[in-house]
Amino acid sequence: MKNCRCRAVFFFFFSLLSPIARAQNTALSDEFVSLFEKVVLEELPPADEYYVDDSPLNQILKLLDEEDLARQKAFLEQKQKKVITSAGGILIPNTRYAQTMIHDYIARYMTNFGKQNLYKILDDGELYRLYVREQLKKRNMPAVLEYLPVVESEYKATAKSRSGARGLWQFMENSMSPFLKKNEWFDERLDPWKATDAALSKLQDNYRMFGDWPIAIAAYNCGAGAMRRALKKADAKTFWYLAEHKLIPDESIHYVPKLLAITEIAEHGAEYRVSLPVLSTTTRYAEFDYVTTTSTVSLERLAGELRLDYDTLKTLNSELLSERTPPTRYRLRLPSGLGKAAADALAHMLHE
Numbered sequence: 001m002k003n004c005r006c007r008a009v010f011f012f013f014f015s016l017l018s019p020i021a022r023a024q025n026t027a028l029s030d031e032f033v034s035l036f037e038k039v040v041l042e043e044l045p046p047a048d049e050y051y052v053d054d055s056p057l058n059q060i061l062k063l064l065d066e067e068d069l070a071r072q073k074a075f076l077e078q079k080q081k082k083v084i085t086s087a088g089g090i091l092i093p094n095t096r097y098a099q100t101m102i103h104d105y106i107a108r109y110m111t112n113f114g115k116q117n118l119y120k121i122l123d124d125g126e127l128y129r130l131y132v133r134e135q136l137k138k139r140n141m142p143a144v145l146e147y148l149p150v151v152e153s154e155y156k157a158t159a160k161s162r163s164g165a166r167g168l169w170q171f172m173e174n175s176m177s178p179f180l181k182k183n184e185w186f187d188e189r190l191d192p193w194k195a196t197d198a199a200l201s202k203l204q205d206n207y208r209m210f211g212d213w214p215i216a217i218a219a220y221n222c223g224a225g226a227m228r229r230a231l232k233k234a235d236a237k238t239f240w241y242l243a244e245h246k247l248i249p250d251e252s253i254h255y256v257p258k259l260l261a262i263t264e265i266a267e268h269g270a271e272y273r274v275s276l277p278v279l280s281t282t283t284r285y286a287e288f289d290y291v292t293t294t295s296t297v298s299l300e301r302l303a304g305e306l307r308l309d310y311d312t313l314k315t316l317n318s319e320l321l322s323e324r325t326p327p328t329r330y331r332l333r334l335p336s337g338l339g340k341a342a343a344d345a346l347a348h349m350l351h352e
Helices: 002-023 028-043 056-078 095-111 111-126 126-137 142-151 192-210 213-222 224-233 239-244 250-268 299-305 310-316 337-349
Strands: 289-293 330-335
Touching: 028 111, 095 111, 095 250, 111 126, 111 142, 111 250, 126 142, 126 192, 142 192, 142 213, 142 250, 192 213, 192 224, 213 224, 213 239, 213 250, 213 299, 224 250, 239 250, 289 337, 299 310, 330 337
Parallel strands: none
Antiparallel strands: 289 330
């Protein structure tokens, strides 16, 4: 099975990447070949269940993208460089350090791969983005946070990192409490709606603690404890001071500028020659029915009884770790309008 997967991966990427190399009139370097072999030989998990920013595949794409990146940086330098004063409700200082950090990430998202990847992420995540956007409005939180799952998980509900972080908002097990629960039957980190509520509550807690959104966002990445320790060493209590003086981890230093760059592009796409999907105007972003189960129920059997696509039912209940509900009381999510039919189907199934 593994050999079949490797051959399929090899031929797919060879067909994809060879025209790129020919178009750019470049030979495949030793670095490229080494990375390519890792992609072919590595036992890769399903793409929709794993998110690794430093994977061999991402390194290959970045390597191929370097020439395009240089062109986009030149484009930004040829025109009068825009001073970005705010993005998504976050004020940005007019300092060389802050502006350069953000513009560097803007250039990365202006490359061919960057534009295509960002478009796909935002388009695929539309259902969850609608919910995030609505919750931000209800909680009076900055709009920039709609794009935080782009940085965290590429808006993949079942994303998993090498460090064990899971879900849309990449919660670690030691950071779940008191927001989310996990047992042998379910992991609420994998439920995009519950995880969104939890992440926004955590971000609000950070803001109440630090009184500054860039710091609160960076603390979501590095942890509130690490942020408190960094602030004690800082002469100026701002994210940009902490970042420039390397008082926080390198990942956190890049976390906020990357988020602000994505937001700036989303708000001013035409200016950067980037076309992004427009959110649908539908209000049906999170309208569901629910049915309560009190014993294990096969999702496949229930989907069949309801004449509902199994994948739809599984996606709506992605926190379930198996294809069955727990033996204890559980609230199962359903497409809107199927609540009564599901209750009737369960009653029929339990009395067979």
